[in-house]
Amino acid sequence: MMFWYGHGVNGWGWFVMSLSTVLFWALIITVGVLLFRALPRPTPAGGDGGSWQKASPDGGPERILAERYARGEIDDEEYHRRLTTLLGSPIHVAEPPVP
Structure with a gap:
């Protein structure tokens, strides 16, 4: 015997579907940011990676x-x-x- 629950998704179904979509995209974005931060980036020639505090050449x-x-x-x-x-x-x- 099959149970028939109507022709659509009820309120809890929409809530769970929306929450899972938000969590899915948050996970994708977090993985992307972590990968971006973990990958090595090229440094300028003779530089220290572009730090905010540069060594002055004159003392x-x-x-x-x-x-x-x-x-x-x-x-x-x-x-x-x-x-x-x-x-x-x-x-x-x-x-x-x-x-």
Whole structure:
């Protein structure tokens, strides 16, 4: 015996069909975005991949530090302390004598 439920899809059928369509396209778009992000992209010649922070060819942080010193924003002690930190050499601080 066959059951006859009418000539169309009821309200729940439309809801499930719409939800599954939205989920299907969300899955397709997510896979596409993940594939796009995972694939290697060509880098410009001599570049670092186009990062937002480019290394300046004329000194970089040392130049900025020298400019701040020249403008009088920092004093001698702070200039030398920051310069040694930038260059990677440790700061030699005289230790107090032990009594």
